Amino acid sequence: MRPDLLARLAARRQAQAEAGLLRRLRTVEESSAPWLVIGGRRLLSFATNDYLGLAAHPGVRKALTQAVQKWGVGASAAHLLGGHRAPHAELEQALADWTGREAALLFATGYMANVGVLDALLEPGDLCVQDRLNHASLLDGARMAGAELRRYPHVDIAAAARRLAVRPSASALLATDGVFSMDGDIAPLVDLATLAHGSHATLLVDDAHGIGVLGPDGAGSVAAVGLDARAVPVLVGTLGKALGTQGAFIAGPRELVEALAQSARAHVYSTAPPPAVSAATLAAVRLAKGTSGEALRQRLRDNIARLRQGAAQLGLRLLPSETPIQPLLLGDAHSALAWSQALELAGIHVPAIRPPTVPSGRSRLRIALSAAHLPAHVDRLLDALSGLQARMPLTTGINGKP
Numbered sequence: 001m002r003p004d005l006l007a008r009l010a011a012r013r014q015a016q017a018e019a020g021l022l023r024r025l026r027t028v029e030e031s032s033a034p035w036l037v038i039g040g041r042r043l044l045s046f047a048t049n050d051y052l053g054l055a056a057h058p059g060v061r062k063a064l065t066q067a068v069q070k071w072g073v074g075a076s077a078a079h080l081l082g083g084h085r086a087p088h089a090e091l092e093q094a095l096a097d098w099t100g101r102e103a104a105l106l107f108a109t110g111y112m113a114n115v116g117v118l119d120a121l122l123e124p125g126d127l128c129v130q131d132r133l134n135h136a137s138l139l140d141g142a143r144m145a146g147a148e149l150r151r152y153p154h155v156d157i158a159a160a161a162r163r164l165a166v167r168p169s170a171s172a173l174l175a176t177d178g179v180f181s182m183d184g185d186i187a188p189l190v191d192l193a194t195l196a197h198g199s200h201a202t203l204l205v206d207d208a209h210g211i212g213v214l215g216p217d218g219a220g221s222v223a224a225v226g227l228d229a230r231a232v233p234v235l236v237g238t239l240g241k242a243l244g245t246q247g248a249f250i251a252g253p254r255e256l257v258e259a260l261a262q263s264a265r266a267h268v269y270s271t272a273p274p275p276a277v278s279a280a281t282l283a284a285v286r287l288a289k290g291t292s293g294e295a296l297r298q299r300l301r302d303n304i305a306r307l308r309q310g311a312a313q314l315g316l317r318l319l320p321s322e323t324p325i326q327p328l329l330l331g332d333a334h335s336a337l338a339w340s341q342a343l344e345l346a347g348i349h350v351p352a353i354r355p356p357t358v359p360s361g362r363s364r365l366r367i368a369l370s371a372a373h374l375p376a377h378v379d380r381l382l383d384a385l386s387g388l389q390a391r392m393p394l395t396t397g398i399n400g401k402p
């Protein structure tokens with residue numbers, strides 16, 4: 001008998017429930033950063049990727065509203081079929097200028113950008129070497145392209161080199177997150193660039209969590225270490241995190257961007273993002289680059305320092321991270337869930353991150369900070385964590401070890 005697909009999926013869901021791995025879809029009834037209303041309760045949220053608080057910035061909102069008046073809501077077609085509007089073109093140029101690249105290409109989401117660029121660059125039999133903690137979309141893109149995917153232990157350059165050396169004559173892509181989305185640490189980009197250069201591989205950096213946050217003018221983790229387009233020919237950035245809007249881009253040499261516009265299927269066969277969102281993103285880029293962006297980054301850095309200092313005083317060792325992503329490792333999925341639920345009872349929203357998003361035994365609270373947090377908000381989180389530490393036993397990980 002042929003196995004039933006729906007029954008198999010239902011069985012998988014049941015197994016996830018039994019292992020404490022079910023994720024709950026929560027509806028947020030209101031939001032005013034850093035506050036959310038869920039189930040009628042007002043919660044202080046540390047679940048954001050809106051690191052600069054730009055999602056609700058008056059300048060970004062105004063740009064959106066004005067552009068909706070001018071352009072309407074939807075783009076109504078794919079970029080190549082009449083959907084590419086002036087706000088898209090202006091935003092692409094602004095993103096290229098900001099990141100010091102010749103050109104940029106928009107995608108509707110970061111997931112689509114990664115899948116799109118890997119599927120376009122790689123062919124069956126090519127080699128794709130990736131950090132084990134890379135975002136799922138980078139792994140999926142390599143698989144979709146039919147490339148041979150070899151993953152190396154997190155930030156282990158020597159292991160990456162060994163994987164590249166296995167097939168020295170195959171075309172190869174070395175791909176890494178710039179800032180790792182669940183650990184918050186920054187990839188050893190200079191070493192990876194040296195390795196890519198020495199082994200004739202192309203380097204891709206997905207800077208979803210670095211753009212707007214790190215580097216001169218917030219130009220990202222790649223700019224922070226001064227790597228140009230020769231060292232990092234393929235730079236991915238997302239717009240739905242520090243820029244507070246939606247979408248993503250690939251920036252690089254004009255030749256690459258023009259070729260991707262022809263062959264990245266996620267770009268060719270998908271409706272262009274709403275032009276008004278691009279207009280809002282352009283306003284967000286201008287804010288992020290300017291002095292107000294620098295002031296927001298300073299507030300963010302102050303919040304990061306305050307949390308880390310407070311946590312150290314409590315003996316709560318966060319994973320080593322200098323970015324807004326400050327994970328508190330709790331080990332098993334049930335502990336992470338219990339801590340998240342206890343925090344919620346105290347009026348604080350911090351999601352529990354469990355497998356398959358993180359490896360088994362590495363479940364955690366992903367504390368994400370924003371410039372929208374006040375010092376008092378950080379203190380309130382620290383107080384709540386201190387209370388939990390006293391009454392909730394930890395199976396592992398409180399000292400930062402797996």
Ligand SMILES: Cc1ncc(COP(=O)(O)O)c(C=O)c1O
Nearest residue numbers: 109110111135177181208238240
């Ligand atoms: C490193 C990284 N790349 C890509 C993405 C996907 O971006 P988007 O949410 O725009 O699809 C994410 C989002 O979580 C991410 O963390």
